[in-house]
Amino acid sequence: MFYKILLSLLCFLGLSNAAVDIKKLETFKAQFTQIIESSSGKTIEYKGDVFIKNTGKILWKYKTPIEKNVYILNNFAIIDEPELEQAIYTQLQNEINIIKLLQSAKEIEKNKYLTNIDNTDYIIEVSNETSKISKISYKDKLENSVEINFENSIENNEINDSVFKFSAPDYYDIIRK
Numbered sequence: 590m591f592y593k594i595l596l597s598l599l600c601f602l603g604l605s606n607a608a609v610d611i612k613k614l615e616t617f618k619a620q621f622t623q624i625i626e627s628s629s630g631k632t633i634e635y636k637g638d639v640f641i642k643n644t645g646k647i648l649w650k651y652k653t654p655i656e657k658n659v660y661i662l663n664n665f666a667i668i669d670e671p672e673l674e675q676a677i678y679t680q681l682q683n684e685i686n687i688i689k690l691l692q693s694a695k696e697i698e699k700n701k702y703l704t705n706i707d708n709t710d711y712i713i714e715v716s717n718e719t720s721k722i723s724k725i726s727y728k729d730k731l732e733n734s735v736e737i738n739f740e741n742s743i744e745n746n747e748i749n750d751s752v753f754k755f756s757a758p759d760y761y762d763i764i765r766k
Contacts, residue, residue, distance in 0.1 A: 617641040619722075619742035621649075628732040639739075646753040660755050667755050676757045679766040 623635040637651040647661040658669040661681075668677040694702040694713060702713040709727055716723040721744065726736040757763060 615643050615745050616748045617722075617742065617744050618746070618748060619739040621740075622738045624736045624738075626734045640748055640752050642748055642750075642753070646750070648753055658755070660753060662753070669755055669757070673762075674758075674760060675762040675764060676755070677764045677766060 618638065618640045621635075621637060621639050624632060625635075626632045633654070635651050636653045637649065639650070640646075640648045645661075645663040647659075649659040651657040651659075656671050658667075658671075660667040660669070664681040666677075666679050666681055668679070670676070693706075694704040697703045697712075700715040700717060702715070704711050704713070709729065711725060711727045713722065714724040714726075715721065719742075721742045722739050724736060724738050726734070728734055
């Protein structure tokens with residue numbers, strides 16, 4: 590379930606840029622804070638960086654509370670878990686097409702957009718000051734409330750492809766799903 594939530598979040602990062610000019614969006618990078626509140630009221634907060642290229646390359650680099658890197662290339666994902674000394678390689682059911690997702694978001698009020706994927710509504714908010722994504726929020730299938738806040742975002746700057754490359758150290762366990 591974690592991976593499904595994560596992959597959905599990746600998709601909606603792209604959706605959130607609908608407020609900007611989606612035809613001009615080539616790259617996006619930002620710092621993020623992801624807050625997940627369970628239906629029982631328990632909260633967990635993750636922080637890290639995200640990198641996206643319109644070529645289908647995505648990296649979520651979680652820094653706290655644990656280090657984890659999630660690499661996506663179209664319909665393939667690698668979850669690098671340094672603390673567990675393992676990497677999970679998995680084929681995704683669907684290719685993540687950020688451009689199509691961007692085009693599906695509809696403005697519901699000034700600087701607020703809505704899109705629905707897999708029967709889940711995602712609210713995308715754009716900052717008044719910067720016209721850049723500021724937040725994505727939704728309820729997942731387990732009724733958890735998820736909110737992702739973005740700071741220091743940079744659009745259409747060069748992101749070196751080496752950022753998206755992963756080589757597992759020799760001592761890692763490799764899991765293929």
